[in-house]
Amino acid sequence: MLFCHGYANTGGVFLKKMCACAAVSLVLTFSGTVFGAVSEGQFSVSPMIGGYTYDGGQHLSTAPVYSLRGGYSFTDHIGVEAGLDYSITSSKLVTDKDVSIFKYGVEGLYHFMPDKKLVPFVAAGLGGYNMSGPSALVSRKTMGFIDYGGGVKYFLYDRLALRADVRHVVANASAFEYTLGVTIPFGGTKGEARPAPTFASVKAALAKKRQEQVEAPQPIPQEKPRQPAAAAPEESKAREPSPSEQLARMKEQFTKEELDRITTFKTEWEKGEEARLAAEKSAREQERLNQATTRNELSREEGRMDAAPAVKQTKGKSATAGAAKKSALKKWHKTVDRKKRLLPPPL
CATH class of the missing domain: 2.40.160.20 (Porin)
Incomplete structure (x- = not known):
């Protein structure tokens, strides 16, 4: 009985040790x-x-x-x-x-x-x-x-x-x-375990970094470029134009711009006036031609109508036909007079 109890105690201690070793192994594996x-x-x-x-x-x-x-x-x-x-x-x-x-x-x-x-x-x-x-x-x-x-x-x-x-x-x-x-x-290429950092490794890394900083060449300070001295207030005032000079420059610039504008307007107006006069001259010439053509046609028509009664009389027409022709001739003269009144006066 005592042997069994001692064996049980020994087995329990051994199991506890095994569990502790397994836990430490897992921590070391994943840490x-x-x-x-x-x-x-x-x-x-x-x-x-x-x-x-x-x-x-x-x-x-x-x-x-x-x-x-x-x-x-x-x-x-x-x-x-x-x-x-x-x-x-x-x-x-x-x-x-x-x-x-x-x-x-x-x-x-x-x-x-x-x-x-x-x-x-x-x-x-x-x-x-x-x-x-x-x-x-x-x-x-x-x-x-x-x-x-x-x-x-x-x-x-x-x-x-x-x-x-x-x-x-x-x-x-x-x-x-x-x-x-x-x-x-x-x-895997990135899955390899990396050892946990220790005090000795951290101390060695810090010492190496400090050594690199000591051995590194110190940068040579560079001189800043000198800035040109600011001009004295009196000199800057002397360089600025006076109000009268500024006004004269403004007037000169305004006069030049206004002169250019007037010149441009005059050139465009002259071009437009020449075109208008040419158009009016062409219209008058066309009107003269139309009036001359109309008068020539009326003159030829009057000549034909005046010659018509004489030709008919020589042929021995009756008096009734002559009266009818006279009536027609009178109507024609009225029509010619109306057309003459409608014509514009000669230029």
Whole structure:
């Protein structure tokens, strides 16, 4: 009995020591850096847990899902992940009947702001899954799928980050998958652990910096260029023109501007006057030609009408015809007189 009690005490002390060593190891592991990011050539392992909700057509209940993913980053932004998911769900139609799902696939990831602590990303991929259960619930054992979605990683340290994901799985048993977990990255160009600063290293860095400041050449002070001495108030006043000179300059400038304006106006007026006189002369010439043409036509018409009665009398026309001609001749003379009155007076 005493032996068992001593062994129990010894085992308890040993367990406490093991726990303390594990805690110290974790602190030393994650205390090297305080800021992390996704980097080129980096590997990662992500254990996660979450839920699996079906679209509704399968009549399957929402169930927990357990996921394990391993990834590799080709660049700071682009990476790839392979994943394994396992879930057990039950039917909504048949009681006491479970369906187990084993899903496997690969995804491509694109990280935004990979140098920050909070790194959002989008993902898309494909794969397959095996379903096992009653034949009444499972028509096909193996099926393929495609999925897409996104997530976010929050880096607590260079070697530890929290992670949240959402995926839409498009397949015969389509569903929404949402998980939470952690990402443990290792390797990469920027993921190498940096040793924590010690008192000796800080002291050596300060001494080196002080030595560099002592050895650095001191800048040679340069002489400032001399500014020209300001002119005496009397000299500046002598250089300024007096009010009378300023007034004379203003008058001269005003007179010159006014003379240019008057000259320009006179030139334009003379050009306009010449054009107006030419137009009036052309109009008078045209009016004279029109009047001469009208008089010539009237004279020829009077000559024809005066000769008409004499020709008719020689032919022995009757008195009635002569009276009619006289009446017509009288009417014609009235028409000619009216036209003459309408003509403008000769210039």
